Amino acid sequence: MTYDLAVIGAGPAGASATIEAAKAGLDTVLIDEQRAAGGQVWRAKGPAIKAAPATPEGKTGDRLRAALAAVTADRHFSARVWDIERHTDGFRISAISPTGALTIETRAVLLAGGAQERVFAVPGWTLPGVIGLGAATALMKEQLVLPGNRVIVAGVGPLLSFVAHEIIRNGGKVAAVVDLNPLSVWLRCLPDLIGSPGLLVRGAWWRLRLWAAGVAYFHECGIRSIEGDRAVSRVTIGAVDANWCPLGAATQTYDADAVCLGHGLAPATEASRLLGADHQYDGGQGGWKPVTDDVGRTTVPGLFVAGDGAGVQGAAAAQLQGRISALAIAEDLGLLTTREWRRRSAPLILRIGKAQRFGRAMTALTIPRPGLIEAIAPDTLVCRCEGLSRHDIEAEIRAGANWPNAIKSGTRCGMGPCGGRYCTETVTELACRITGKTPGEFGIPTARPPLRPVPIGCLSGEFDYDDLPIPPPAPL
Amino acid sequence: MSQAFDIAVVGGGILGCATALRLAEGGMNAIVIEKSDLGQGASGVNAGTLSLQIKRVKLMPYALRGWAKWQAMGAAIGFHQTGGISLAFNQREADLLQERMTMKAEAGAPITLISGRDARAREPGLSDRVVAASWCPQDGHANSSLTGQYYRHQLRDARIAIREHCPVTKIDQTDRGFVLHGYGETIHARRLLLACGGWLKGVAALLGVDLPVRARVNTVSVTERGPRIMNTVVGHATGLLTMKQKTNGTVLIGGGWQGRGSPMNGRGLVDRDTLIPNLCLAQYAVPEIARLRVLRSWTGFEAHVPDFNPLAGALPGTKNAFVLGCVRGGYTIGPYISELMGDLILGRDPEMPLFDPSRPFDIETATRRIL
Numbered sequence: 097m098t099y100d101l102a103v104i105g106a107g108p109a110g111a112s113a114t115i116e117a118a119k120a121g122l123d124t125v126l127i128d129e130q131r132a133a134g135g136q137v138w139r140a141k142g143p144a145i146k147a148a149p150a151t152p153e154g155k156t157g158d159r160l161r162a163a164l165a166a167v168t169a170d171r172h173f174s175a176r177v178w179d180i181e182r183h184t185d186g187f188r189i190s191a192i193s194p195t196g197a198l199t200i201e202t203r204a205v206l207l208a209g210g211a212q213e214r215v216f217a218v219p220g221w222t223l224p225g226v227i228g229l230g231a232a233t234a235l236m237k238e239q240l241v242l243p244g245n246r247v248i249v250a251g252v253g254p255l256l257s258f259v260a261h262e263i264i265r266n267g268g269k270v271a272a273v274v275d276l277n278p279l280s281v282w283l284r285c286l287p288d289l290i291g292s293p294g295l296l297v298r299g300a301w302w303r304l305r306l307w308a309a310g311v312a313y314f315h316e317c318g319i320r321s322i323e324g325d326r327a328v329s330r331v332t333i334g335a336v337d338a339n340w341c342p343l344g345a346a347t348q349t350y351d352a353d354a355v356c357l358g359h360g361l362a363p364a365t366e367a368s369r370l371l372g373a374d375h376q377y378d379g380g381q382g383g384w385k386p387v388t389d390d391v392g393r394t395t396v397p398g399l400f401v402a403g404d405g406a407g408v409q410g411a412a413a414a415q416l417q418g419r420i421s422a423l424a425i426a427e428d429l430g431l432l433t434t435r436e437w438r439r440r441s442a443p444l445i446l447r448i449g450k451a452q453r454f455g456r457a458m459t460a461l462t463i464p465r466p467g468l469i470e471a472i473a474p475d476t477l478v479c480r481c482e483g484l485s486r487h488d489i490e491a492e493i494r495a496g497a498n499w500p501n502a503i504k505s506g507t508r509c510g511m512g513p514c515g516g517r518y519c520t521e522t523v524t525e526l527a528c529r530i531t532g533k534t535p536g537e538f539g540i541p542t543a544r545p546p547l548r549p550v551p552i553g554c555l556s557g558e559f560d561y562d563d564l565p566i567p568p569p570a571p572l
Numbered sequence: 573m574s575q576a577f578d579i580a581v582v583g584g585g586i587l588g589c590a591t592a593l594r595l596a597e598g599g600m601n602a603i604v605i606e607k608s609d610l611g612q613g614a615s616g617v618n619a620g621t622l623s624l625q626i627k628r629v630k631l632m633p634y635a636l637r638g639w640a641k642w643q644a645m646g647a648a649i650g651f652h653q654t655g656g657i658s659l660a661f662n663q664r665e666a667d668l669l670q671e672r673m674t675m676k677a678e679a680g681a682p683i684t685l686i687s688g689r690d691a692r693a694r695e696p697g698l699s700d701r702v703v704a705a706s707w708c709p710q711d712g713h714a715n716s717s718l719t720g721q722y723y724r725h726q727l728r729d730a731r732i733a734i735r736e737h738c739p740v741t742k743i744d745q746t747d748r749g750f751v752l753h754g755y756g757e758t759i760h761a762r763r764l765l766l767a768c769g770g771w772l773k774g775v776a777a778l779l780g781v782d783l784p785v786r787a788r789v790n791t792v793s794v795t796e797r798g799p800r801i802m803n804t805v806v807g808h809a810t811g812l813l814t815m816k817q818k819t820n821g822t823v824l825i826g827g828g829w830q831g832r833g834s835p836m837n838g839r840g841l842v843d844r845d846t847l848i849p850n851l852c853l854a855q856y857a858v859p860e861i862a863r864l865r866v867l868r869s870w871t872g873f874e875a876h877v878p879d880f881n882p883l884a885g886a887l888p889g890t891k892n893a894f895v896l897g898c899v900r901g902g903y904t905i906g907p908y909i910s911e912l913m914g915d916l917i918l919g920r921d922p923e924m925p926l927f928d929p930s931r932p933f934d935i936e937t938a939t940r941r942i943l
């Protein structure tokens with residue numbers, strides 16, 4: 097059977113889109129590699145902690161899951177999409193699920209795969225005990241596990257105070273929060289935030305709680321080094337200037353057994369790049385993102401994208417975007433009249449502006465600045481999968497490898513299991529600094545399947561040798 | 573007018589770069605023009621197999637000499653001589669193996685036929701379903717990812733001009749030679765060598781020449797690092813598998829299974845319907861790889877003409893223009909045939925015969941043969 101729509105990702109964008117699409121009469125299938133809907137922000141509690149008290153994020157997630165359960169749409173959880181191919185009359189999606197290989201044929205695809213964490217290297221960041229800010233939220237939401245007993249929370253963006261707040265709420269200790277930005281940037285974006293008072297109040301509440309708990313929150317500060325024999329034991333911080341470049345001598349050293357480090361989020365674009373959609377660089381939305389119109393249509397016919405994967409704008413915008421895209425797809429496929437599309441989408445379009453202003457203001461706080469690179473020592477590992485230092489990569493660039501694919505081929509940078517998720521941004525900034533290119537000119541390495549690493553045995557499944565379509569031998 | 577080069581080489585793959593080096597050695601002032609980065613075409617994405625067992629009989633003498641060049645390049649391009657085993661899983665394949673390998677041995681490759689049990693003695697990870705095999709101690713591999721890096725250094729040391737990210741989109745012929753246009757650049761050269769791999773047909777068309785070149789879309793996959801499970805290059809009687817575990821523990825799986833797309837529109841795409849049987853075949857040969865995760869599968873364009881022999885000589889009907897491409901097993905053979913090509917352009921006598929691009933092609937039989 098061929099679906100009208102396959103939605104990949106059941107976060108705020110994908111789950112909301114599925115609900116809207118099902119209501120509009122589309123034969124819809126939803127696929128997510130997590131056990132339940134909710135995505136990153138409203139991640140469901142894991143089976144081990146079901147009895148833990150509900151959080152605001154958990155409750156919102158529960159409401160979304162309930163609404164999703166009430167509509168008619170096929171859904172596959174714990175199913176990892178590893179390939180999407182475009183054929184003349186639609187798409188073929190390949191996934192690995194607990195019950196084996198899954199193939200889904202569909203007329204349209206909505207990519208709602210969200211964002212990925214951006215972590216720039218600092219000296220010592222590869223020590224055990226250092227995790228991403230986003231990974232820390234996942235650990236606490238799904239398993240109630242604390243990142244450590246005495247944690248430094250460092251980097252930029254709104255996740256800093258959320259993560260620190262959650263550590264304290266769950267009984268942990270935060271040694272310090274280290275924010276590259278001055279307090280004034282928060283005040284400057286206030287006008288964009290007051291349109292979403294609920295979110296603003298929550299953010300202010302986290303800060304208040306941190307203050308009440310006596311947690312030191314340093315603005316205009318960055319990590320100088322993370323040290324320890326086998327794992328994190330000491331973290332040294334120091335002041336930074338407006339470009340986030342280290343300023344003066346280091347100021348303070350903390351004993352700590354964990355560091356939560358993050359520098360914002362970037363749209364997860366592997367799938368849209370694999371399908372050949374045009375992309376553009378927009379630092380204000382997390383970097384490379386697919387080119388889309390207002391409703392999430394990409395340059396590939398039948399391919400839509402919504403949520404953080406279309407440019408990082410946060411959960412509130414993602415939900416609305418998902419719904420608007422679903423309606424637009426219904427109209428494209430002839431299941432809604434233009435009039436009906438207008439009627440249903442108008443109230444959503446009216447609301448999305450405020451949500452987007454808020455989300456973009458948050459993302460703007462995390463636009464990389466030159467100091468992120470200044471803080472990386474020559475021998476600091478940039479590509480942890482392949483063990484490549486800043487020096488290794490710069491040497492390759494200076495030898496004339498000026499573009500992403502050339503650097504990758506020559507050094508293996510990004511060829512490991514992370515598929516470049518953790519090094520691409522740093523390499524881009526290093527290369528731009530040397531070559532004078534902008535990130536948009538520099539480009540991004542080619543995307544290829546599988547979208548996630550998959551064991552060969554899962555792909556081969558059970559097969560009969562005699563059934564393998566082995567072509568005739570090569571010419572002699 | 574800007575400086576005129578003695579020769580402009582269009583295409584920065586192995587064939588273009590290695591020929592440019594030979595020409596510079598012979599005293600010519602050369603420029604290599606590449607539409608993307610050096611060594612990002614077939615030369616940088618191929619499976620890196622330097623195996624004689626998968627070389628064509630007619631090209632074996634060239635393959636043997638090419639192999640020696642790779643051996644001399646050594647660590648800079650990740651050369652490893654590991655020996656290679658080709659497998660047959662049933663009688664039909666055993667017969668095929670015997671016929672093919674006997675001819676290749678007669679052409680000079682040190683290949684011997686061995687039993688399934690001998691094969692497993694050499695390569696304990698092989699499945700016990702192997703009924704017959706062939707062995708070549710000279711087989712091995714190099715790291716094709718390093719092609720661009722290697723030749724970039726070589727060209728620089730030889731003071732050969734390089735233009736990367738400069739696709740040639742227009743070529744004018746003048747009485748003094750050629751004017752090449754691409755990406756805001758105008759390059760003058762007295763001679764021209766087209767070495768643009770899968771893109772040859774389109775680029776030759778810029779000069780009004782129709783070459784019967786087609787491109788195959790070969791697929792290669794790589795796994796994560798794993799414990800050592802194999803030491804040799806493992807192949808198949810049909811030639812449709814090449815597999816080896818690199819020193820870093822990753823396993824590279826190829827064999828020429830066909831993806832989708834064409835050089836004229838983008839990069840080519842992996843096709844799940846050929847990728848999966850390719851991986852099944854690999855797993856059938858070495859069952860242990862089932863546990864390894866595939867990190868990436870990709871495709872590259874391999875050019876060929878109807879008789880599957882190289883194009884290496886004067887470009888038909890165009891004075892002072894040459895073409896080099898469509899070399900089956902061109903990674904292995906490339907460094908050698910490029911020297912012959914360089915010698916031809918320098919007016920020297922090549923040590924081995926080249927392959928005249930003006931020869932007649934029987935397009936119809938060839939089509940039947942690939943189907």
Ligand SMILES: Cc1cc2nc3c(=O)[nH]c(=O)nc-3n(C[C@H](O)[C@H](O)[C@H](O)COP(=O)(O)OP(=O)(O)OC[C@H]3O[C@@H](n4cnc5c(N)ncnc54)[C@H](O)[C@@H]3O)c2cc1C
Nearest residue numbers: 105107108109128129135136177209210230403404410411
């Ligand atoms: C690690 C991380 C932690 C975050 N934590 C917070 C937070 O605590 N608070 C906050 O306000 N914002 C947080 N964010 C930002 C937040 O994710 C977004 O603003 C919001 O969730 C975006 O919604 P979305 O629907 O676009 O994507 P997401 O919520 O990220 O949903 C994407 C979904 O797609 C699925 N998916 C992706 N690729 C595949 C595939 N190949 N196969 C199958 N399924 C796939 C994922 O499993 C996921 O469930 C976090 C982001 C990240 C990356």
Ligand SMILES: Cc1cc2nc3c(=O)[nH]c(=O)nc-3n(C[C@H](O)[C@H](O)[C@H](O)COP(=O)(O)OP(=O)(O)OC[C@H]3O[C@@H](n4cnc5c(N)ncnc54)[C@H](O)[C@@H]3O)c2cc1C
Nearest residue numbers: 583585587607613614615618621740769872901902903904
């Ligand atoms: C996936 C794959 C696996 C293979 N495996 C093996 C193997 O294991 N062993 C083996 O011996 N051989 C193998 N081969 C064959 C071998 O890789 C090729 O024969 C060889 O690399 C061809 O070299 P080339 O220089 O002719 O082509 P290429 O390396 O493709 O170089 C041609 C260059 O021309 C450039 N170009 C094209 N158009 C223009 C333009 N208009 N302007 C400027 N530049 C242009 C391209 O960008 C490209 O870089 C394989 C091939 C493929 C595709």
